[in-house]
Amino acid sequence: MKFTLKIWRQAGANQSGELKTYEIDNISSDMSFLEMLDVLNENLVQKGEDPVHFDHDCREGICGMCSLYINGRAHGPQRAITTCQLHMRSFNDGDTIVIEPWRAKAFPVVKDLVVDRSAFDRIIQAGGFVSVDTGGVPDANLIPIPKDTASEAMDAATCIGCGACVATCKNASAMLFVSAKVSQLAMLPQGQVERYSRVEKMVAQMDEEGFGSCTNTYACEAECPKEISVTNIARMNAEYLKSKFTSSDSFAGKS
Amino acid sequence: MATVVNIFSHTIGRKLIMALTGGFLIIFLIGHLAGNLVLFVEDSQLAFNEYTKFMTTNPFVKVLSYLTYISIILHVIYAIVLGRMNTQARPVRYSYNKPAQSSTWNARSMTLLGLIVLVFLIIHLKSFWFELKFGAVPMMEGTDLKDLHTVVIAAFSQWWYVIIYVLAMAGLAYHLDHGFQSAFQTLGLNHKAYTPVIKSIGRIFAIAVPALFALIPVYVYLTQNNIL
Ligand code: HEM
Ligand code: FES
Numbered sequence: 001m002k003f004t005l006k007i008w009r010q011a012g013a014n015q016s017g018e019l020k021t022y023e024i025d026n027i028s029s030d031m032s033f034l035e036m037l038d039v040l041n042e043n044l045v046q047k048g049e050d051p052v053h054f055d056h057d058c059r060e061g062i063c064g065m066c067s068l069y070i071n072g073r074a075h076g077p078q079r080a081i082t083t084c085q086l087h088m089r090s091f092n093d094g095d096t097i098v099i100e101p102w103r104a105k106a107f108p109v110v111k112d113l114v115v116d117r118s119a120f121d122r123i124i125q126a127g128g129f130v131s132v133d134t135g136g137v138p139d140a141n142l143i144p145i146p147k148d149t150a151s152e153a154m155d156a157a158t159c160i161g162c163g164a165c166v167a168t169c170k171n172a173s174a175m176l177f178v179s180a181k182v183s184q185l186a187m188l189p190q191g192q193v194e195r196y197s198r199v200e201k202m203v204a205q206m207d208e209e210g211f212g213s214c215t216n217t218y219a220c221e222a223e224c225p226k227e228i229s230v231t232n233i234a235r236m237n238a239e240y241l242k243s244k245f246t247s248s249d250s251f252a253g254k255s
Numbered sequence: 256m257a258t259v260v261n262i263f264s265h266t267i268g269r270k271l272i273m274a275l276t277g278g279f280l281i282i283f284l285i286g287h288l289a290g291n292l293v294l295f296v297e298d299s300q301l302a303f304n305e306y307t308k309f310m311t312t313n314p315f316v317k318v319l320s321y322l323t324y325i326s327i328i329l330h331v332i333y334a335i336v337l338g339r340m341n342t343q344a345r346p347v348r349y350s351y352n353k354p355a356q357s358s359t360w361n362a363r364s365m366t367l368l369g370l371i372v373l374v375f376l377i378i379h380l381k382s383f384w385f386e387l388k389f390g391a392v393p394m395m396e397g398t399d400l401k402d403l404h405t406v407v408i409a410a411f412s413q414w415w416y417v418i419i420y421v422l423a424m425a426g427l428a429y430h431l432d433h434g435f436q437s438a439f440q441t442l443g444l445n446h447k448a449y450t451p452v453i454k455s456i457g458r459i460f461a462i463a464v465p466a467l468f469a470l471i472p473v474y475v476y477l478t479q480n481n482i483l
Binding site for chain 2: 006019069071072073077098100103104105106168170171172173175203204206207210211212213214215216217218219222223230231233234235236237238239240241242244
């Protein structure tokens with residue numbers, strides 16, 4: 001297959017970038033999108049040019065490292081997959097493909113298509129954890145959890161933190177990510193200790209990082225490779241408001 | 256107090272204000288519409304002017320009307336605050352974007368749709384509310400009632416006024432089609448069984464209420480100009 005690629009090239013964080021056009025040929029329809037970029041980069045290196053920088057790691061849809069805004073969509077044209085799971089057969093021979101980095105103030109471009117997503121890490125550090133006792137391994141059935149609750153918490157926990165929700169949101173809002181991380185712990189008994197301080201701290205950090213607010217367009221859910229539900233956003237709204245309006249330590253000036 | 260300020264300086268608290276004020280305005284629309292429907296009644300002059308008097312003098316309605324003013328002002332202020340925050344969150348825009356694949360047009364255009372409603376509100380308040388409060392609305396003959404009915408009929412007899420009205424109601428319809436269910440989500444109410452029902456009710460409300468509002472000037476125009 002043959003493609004015309006328009007790729008965002010930006011030498012560094014504080015440099016200005018632009019879309020550059022590349023022609024590529026002899027691409028197998030069974031190649032993944034990242035493999036296609038590998039071929040492009042080999043060509044560039046052979047020509048002595050700077051290869052296109054892009055993020056990737058597991059290449060099997062579990063790590064959340066790959067990103068890319070492809071033809072105006074986060075992770076390209078297919079639903080519920082990451083870019084590493086996208087195959088060239090999803091495109092037509094001769095197509096022009098525009099490739100841009102995630103665009104958000106909180107995700108500054110490092111180089112070309114690579115963005116810095118450590119804002120997500122700082123949100124997790126602010127409260128996305130549970131306090132656990134050290135000691136022996138507890139018995140598996142020591143803490144009873146209803147199956148439905150466990151499943152829903154698990155669904156939220158499948159978030160791989162790729163940032164597609166932020167990338168696709170018209171407000172560059174991180175509500176889907178943060179709400180998944182709040183929900184997976186708020187629903188389980190182990191997460192109750194920090195339940196309310198967690199949601200307040202994580203939302204505060206989210207705002208501090210410069211993400212936008214939620215207009216409930218639900219684009220995030222539509223583009224999420226793990227199909228995280230916007231129900232989590234409603235749950236986080238409820239958790240946050242409950243915490244602000246009912247919990248006593250909120251009135252003692254907790255952040 | 257610090258806590259309260261704190262809440263409204265964060266994303267979710269700001270959205271809470273949007274949802275509460277938007278929700279109140281939805282309730283206001285029902286009341287306003289009920290009154291306007293009087294204009295469909297034949298020889299509605301007396302009935303409408305009595306309704307106008309009730310609306311401007313009843314103390315309970317007064318409280319509601321102040322809540323409505325506050326709601327509109329807060330709703331607009333927080334639309335601006337959130338809007339600024341949201342544009343700042345993406346300083347460099349995509350050069351190629353296809354948002355229609357993942358969200359609806361009206362959900363993405365709430366600011367534009369709200370702006371249409373706001374422009375309409377200003378025109379609307381100027382022609383009726385302002386005239387009634389500060390202008391020279393004549394008295395209805397043989398009564399102690401201000402004759403707003405005649406002012407309304409005169410306004411609705413002009414084709415351009417009717418067109419502005421109808422277009423604004425279309426804008427309101429799209430605003431509500433997204434806004435109605437959005438307010439529930441913002442308040443943290445999302446439920447497997449109830450959310451689809453809320454969305455359906457929202458859609459029916461978003462079509463029916465603005466359509467009925469819009470029908471009144473169209474009806475008046477057609478009857479006044481002897482078309483109907
Ligand atoms: C009768 C008039 C109006 C009604 C009933 C109404 C209702 C609503 C409702 C229910 C919402 C959803 C709130 C949420 O997402 O939680 C909303 C959102 C919004 N409204 Fe209005 N509204 C009205 C007028 C206006 C006006 C005059 C503006 C002025 C600009 C405006 C701008 C907005 C914006 C920008 C949003 C989206 C906020 C966001 O989530 O980013 N609205 N409205
Ligand atoms: S590279 Fe790990 S999810 Fe794509």
